[in-house]
Structures are given as structure tokens and as C-alpha cells.
Amino acid sequence: MEAVMPLEVEIPSLRVMVDSELEEVEWEKVRYEQLNLISEKRIAAICHHQLYQRRMAKSYDKKVRPRGFHEGDLVLKKILPLPGEDQSKWAPNYEGPYVVKKAFSGGALLLSRMDGEDLVRPVNSDSVRKYYA
Numbered sequence: 001m002e003a004v005m006p007l008e009v010e011i012p013s014l015r016v017m018v019d020s021e022l023e024e025v026e027w028e029k030v031r032y033e034q035l036n037l038i039s040e041k042r043i044a045a046i047c048h049h050q051l052y053q054r055r056m057a058k059s060y061d062k063k064v065r066p067r068g069f070h071e072g073d074l075v076l077k078k079i080l081p082l083p084g085e086d087q088s089k090w091a092p093n094y095e096g097p098y099v100v101k102k103a104f105s106g107g108a109l110l111l112s113r114m115d116g117e118d119l120v121r122p123v124n125s126d127s128v129r130k131y132y133a
């Protein structure tokens with residue numbers, strides 16, 4: 001007896017058909033049914049994956065607390081090191097405090113220094129932290 005690959009046992013090929021002495025019409029029918037079964041299994045796996053993704057997103061979203069910034073809040077801005085620039089361990093991570101001049105709905109903030117000078121570019125709310133004085 002010849003060795004048969006596991007894939008051929010699950011989805012019989014023409015060689016397996018010859019070994020099992022099935023007629024060609026029967027083999028085609030069985031093969032077609034098995035191919036339909038594979039697509040059904042694939043669809044079931046996709047649905048299961050989507051349900052899992054939703055469940056994981058729901059459990060993650062439970063723990064997320066939105067950070068809201070309002071005009072007049074004091075914040076510290078994260079110092080982003082430039083590529084190729086070494087930052088020492090003892091260097092400060094944040095600079096400021098800054099005053100939130102305007103907060104947009106997408107998370108962008110317009111900041112100004114304490115002396116009233118505005119920053120040129122808006123800053124993402126992910127790179128700032130509230131300053132409690």
C-alpha cells in the first residue's frame with residue numbers, strides 16, 4: 001500500500017479514487033460535496049473570528065477612559081526626540097505647562113505658553129498630559 005498525504009485523505013484525489021475503486025461519477029459527486037464543505041468551514045471560521053474580534057474590542061473599550069481637554073486646562077507636552085539624537089535617561093520627558101487655547105473634536109489641541117505666546121502647530125491629545133498645580 002502507498003503512503004497517502006493527510007490532505008488527500010481529507011480531500012480524495014484521483015489517485016485515492018483509483019485505490020478505493022470508485023466510479024468517476026461518484027468520485028466527482030463526493031469531491032464536489034467536500035469542496036462545498038470546505039467553503040462552509042471557511043465561512044464559519046470567518047464568522048467566529050469576527051465574533052472574537054468584537055468580543056475583544058468590547059472588553060478593551062470597557063477599560064478605556066476618554067481624556068477630555070477643555071479651554072483653559074493646563075497641560076504638559078511630551079518631548080519627542082529627533083531621530084539620531086541621543087536622549088539621556090535623566091532628560092525630562094515633558095515640557096510646559098501650556099494652556100489649552102482650543103480643543104477640537106478629533107483630539108487636536110491648540111496650545112499657548114503661560115506668557116500668552118501661541119504654539120505654531122496643533123498638538124495631538126495623545127502627546128499631552130494634564131498638569132495639576
